[in-house]
Amino acid sequence: MEKQRNSNCWYVEKCTDDCHLCNTYLEMKWQMDNSGLPAKLQKPIEMFLTDVNRCDKSSYSRLSKIRKSITDFVDAGNNLFICGRSGNGKTSWAVKLLQTFFHYRASGNYERLQGMFISLGDLLIKLKDFNNPVPKAYRDNIDSVPLIVWDDVCLTGISQYDYTQIYTMINNRMLAGKANIFTSNITDLKTLEEVFGERLVSRIYGASEIIELNGKDMR
Numbered sequence: 001m002e003k004q005r006n007s008n009c010w011y012v013e014k015c016t017d018d019c020h021l022c023n024t025y026l027e028m029k030w031q032m033d034n035s036g037l038p039a040k041l042q043k044p045i046e047m048f049l050t051d052v053n054r055c056d057k058s059s060y061s062r063l064s065k066i067r068k069s070i071t072d073f074v075d076a077g078n079n080l081f082i083c084g085r086s087g088n089g090k091t092s093w094a095v096k097l098l099q100t101f102f103h104y105r106a107s108g109n110y111e112r113l114q115g116m117f118i119s120l121g122d123l124l125i126k127l128k129d130f131n132n133p134v135p136k137a138y139r140d141n142i143d144s145v146p147l148i149v150w151d152d153v154c155l156t157g158i159s160q161y162d163y164t165q166i167y168t169m170i171n172n173r174m175l176a177g178k179a180n181i182f183t184s185n186i187t188d189l190k191t192l193e194e195v196f197g198e199r200l201v202s203r204i205y206g207a208s209e210i211i212e213l214n215g216k217d218m219r
Contacts, residue, residue, distance in 0.1 A: 010044050010099065027106040035102075037095065037117040045096045056089075056215045063093050063211060070101045074147045077177035081205055083187045084213035090183040093213075094149045097181060101147050115147040121155055124162050142169050146179060153184040153204060155195065167200050174203055187212055 009025055032042045066073055066080065073080075080097075082090045098115050105114040126134050142148065150170075158166070173180060182204055186192045193201045 010103070024107065027108075027110050028102055030110055031102045031106045031114055032099075034113055035098070035116050037098070041091075041095050041117070045092050045099070054215075056213045059211050059213055063097070067097055067100050070097055071104050074101055074179040077174070077179050079174070079179065079208035080181045081184065081208035081210050082181065082213065083184045083210065084215070086185055088213045088215040090213055091151055094151065094181045094183050098147060098149050105146070113141055113145050115149070116141060116145050117149045117151065118142075119151045120153055120166070124155070124158070124165065127165055128161070143172055143176070144178075147181070148173065148178070149181045149183070151183050153182045154186050158195070163197065163200065166196075167203070170200070170203050174207060180208075182208065 010028060011024065063082075082093055084090055095117070098117060101115055126132075155162070170180065184192070186195065189201070189205060192205055196204065
C-alpha cells in the first residue's frame with residue numbers, strides 16, 4: 001500500500017513515513033489545529049533576506065536567535081512586540097516562532113495545548129456575541145498555555161468593555177509568567193497609548209522586547 005505523505009508537512013523533506021502513522025506529524029497537527037492558527041498559516045514558512053527586506057537584516061538576526069532558543073524564551077515568560085508596516089513579515093515571523101515552539105513541545109503533549117494564535121479583533125467580536133459565549137475551556141487556555149501570539153494589535157475606538165477584556169487576559173498571563181508575542185502596525189509608543197491607554201500599553205509594549213520591521217510590503 002502506497003504511503004500517504006502530506007506535502008504541507010513540516011518534515012516532508014526529511015521524512016518518508018506515512019503521515020497517518022507518524023506520531024510526530026499527528027501531535028504537531030493537533031497543536032496547529034487547536035491553537036486557532038488558520039489553515040493557510042499552518043504551512044512551513046521559510047524566511048530569507050531578500051531585497052525587499054534587506055533593511056531588516058538586524059531584526060531578522062535577532063528574531064532568528066529568539067527562534068533558536070524559543071523554549072528558553074517561553075519558559076522565562078518573555079514577551080515580544082513585533083511592529084511595522086502592513087505586509088512586511090510580522091505575522092509570518094510570529095507564526096514561525098509559534099511553529100518552532102510546537103516543534104519542541106508537541107511530542108508527548110497530545111491533547112495538552114502548548115500555544116495559541118489569536119487575532120485580537122476577532123476575539124473581541126466573539127466575546128461580545130452573548131448568544132454564543134466563548135467556551136470556558138477556550139478562556140482557560142488563554143490563561144494557561146505557555147505561549148500566545150496576539151496578532152494585529154492595532155485596534156482603534158475600543159470600548160471600555162473591550163479594554164477590560166484585553167487588559168484582564170494579558171495582565172493575568174504576565175502575572176502568571178506566561179509568554180506572549182504581539183504583532184502590530186503601530187510602531188510608536190505615543191500612538192499606541194492613544195489607542196489603548198498607558199495602563200494597557202505598559203503591559204503590551206513596556207514589558208516586551210521591541211523589534212521593528214521596516215521592509216516593503218511582501219504580499
